[in-house]
Amino acid sequence: MFNPAVDSKTVKEVAMDFESRTYGDVLVIRPLVQMIDAQNASSFKGWMVDYILQGEKKVALDLSGVDFMDSSGLSALISSAKTMQGRGRLVLCGVGTNVSRLLSITRLDRGVFEIHQDEERAVEALKGDD
Secondary structure: OHHHHHOOOOOOOOOOOOEEEEEEEEEEEEEEEEEOOOHHHHHHHHHHHHHHHHHOOOOEEOOOOOEEHHHHHHHHHHHHHHOOOOEEEEEOOOHHHHHHHHHHOOOOOOOEEEEOOHHHHHHHHHOOOO
């Protein structure tokens, strides 16, 4: 028998803070959280889509502070990449061991996401589009 007090799961949406900076026409976005999960994935996706729809064409997402990403976070990341299609280029950088493992297991590190070791290399790669 279903008991909502025991069997349901409420996910509280948590706002997410970002740090952003520009290098010419390249925008670097860094989430200021250690986890992108069900609690903040919607906020993450919203921020990313807003940046893209505001006309940012070269975006490097610095995940150096993100230690954990669940399927909700991964979905938001994929959605951000899809939103960018035909508008510009989104690359990842600073991907830590756990997130790198997730991208590898899901094979998203092979042709879906362009991944650079650090912010400097990501910015250089995007500047090379000129």
